[in-house]
Amino acid sequence: MPAMPLADPAGLRAAVDELRRGRRFLIVTHARPDGDALGSELGLARLLESQGKTVDMVVDGGAPPDLAFLPGAARIGGTPAHARPPYDAVLVVDASGLDRTEGMQAAVPKGARIVNIDHHASNSRFGAVNWVEGESASTGEMIYALAKEAGWPLDRDSAVCLYVAVVTDTGRFMFPSTRPSTHLLAADLLAHGVEPGTIHRAIWGQKTLPELRIHAEAIRAVKTAAGGKIAWTRLTPEMFEQAGIVITEGQDFVAMVKSIKGVEVAMLLRAVEGAVKLSVRTEATCDAVALCARFGGGGHKRAAGATLKMTMEEAEKAAVEAAQAELGP
Numbered sequence: 576m577p578a579m580p581l582a583d584p585a586g587l588r589a590a591v592d593e594l595r596r597g598r599r600f601l602i603v604t605h606a607r608p609d610g611d612a613l614g615s616e617l618g619l620a621r622l623l624e625s626q627g628k629t630v631d632m633v634v635d636g637g638a639p640p641d642l643a644f645l646p647g648a649a650r651i652g653g654t655p656a657h658a659r660p661p662y663d664a665v666l667v668v669d670a671s672g673l674d675r676t677e678g679m680q681a682a683v684p685k686g687a688r689i690v691n692i693d694h695h696a697s698n699s700r701f702g703a704v705n706w707v708e709g710e711s712a713s714t715g716e717m718i719y720a721l722a723k724e725a726g727w728p729l730d731r732d733s734a735v736c737l738y739v740a741v742v743t744d745t746g747r748f749m750f751p752s753t754r755p756s757t758h759l760l761a762a763d764l765l766a767h768g769v770e771p772g773t774i775h776r777a778i779w780g781q782k783t784l785p786e787l788r789i790h791a792e793a794i795r796a797v798k799t800a801a802g803g804k805i806a807w808t809r810l811t812p813e814m815f816e817q818a819g820i821v822i823t824e825g826q827d828f829v830a831m832v833k834s835i836k837g838v839e840v841a842m843l844l845r846a847v848e849g850a851v852k853l854s855v856r857t858e859a860t861c862d863a864v865a866l867c868a869r870f871g872g873g874g875h876k877r878a879a880g881a882t883l884k885m886t887m888e889e890a891e892k893a894a895v896e897a898a899q900a901e902l903g904p
């Protein structure tokens with residue numbers, strides 16, 4: 576089976592060495608974890624434990640309810656107190672900087688040896704060991720490659736965790752970052768007992784009626800510019816109040832906007848405490864990283880985000896201007 580193309584094979588070998596040598600590990604990922612963050616953390620933990628190693632897991636605020644179905648999610652601690660040092664190494668997955676782990680920076684013991692495993696090209700290489708694959712569609716794919724390199728067998732639970740990581744971070748195998756090796760590893764995960772339909776329903780088939788109605792509101796609020804090449808919508812506290820729910824994730828909404836025919840830059844502006852969160856999805860005609868970098872954000876070429884310390888009106892104007900500039904004439 577053709578393996579994932581590696582940009583940093585030395586990084587992979589260094590990471591495997593570190594994991595082979597150590598006995599006790601702490602695994603950390605970014606705050607407000609998505610499927611890739613949590614799936615990678617849990618999948619890696621399962622692999623290490625299959626080799627008789629001891630693993631603690633922490634995430635700022637703990638595992639979110641929408642990912643609680645992941646095998647082992649209940650074991651993830653939400654505060655630094657869940658760390659029980661000493662550790663041979665602290666493994667940080669799917670985080671472009673240690674600061675992305677937010678409150679869990681306090682869980683990392685002073686002077687700890689950090690192994691940084693990530694697929695964000697913007698990664699700040701904060702570890703003693705850094706394995707960064709900027710072309711990889713997900714960190715989950717990297718954990719899979721790591722298991723292969725180490726010769727550690729998968730089981731159903733680790734396969735489920737890695738499948739969730741891959742299927743979410745590839746936009747269900749639709750982002751351009753999806754490579755032949757992505758499908759080949761997915762096939763292998765299915766061979767280990769992953770049921771795609773069950774996972775699809777657990778991730779995308781759990782909307783409540785109020786949530787669906789807020790989607791309708793967001794569709795009603797879509798605006799366009801540049802002859803329909805730029806489209807955006809907003810989520811405001813009033814919309815949440817009306818629906819009686821809290822939306823913490825914008826992925827679905829920005830994907831909806833992106834699905835409009837002719838749209839090359841899709842944006843979601845979501846009001847949060849004192850700021851506006853911008854999520855961007857683009858076609859090849861616009862670099863989402865460059866767009867979000869204008870506001871101090873980052874991400875991937877076709878999917879990026881930023882936080883704008885502005886009012887919704889200011890943020891909307893600034894984001895549309897930035898999109899127009901990055902899209903070009």
Ligand SMILES: [Mn+2]
Binds near residue numbers: 612694714744
């Ligand atoms: Mn990721």
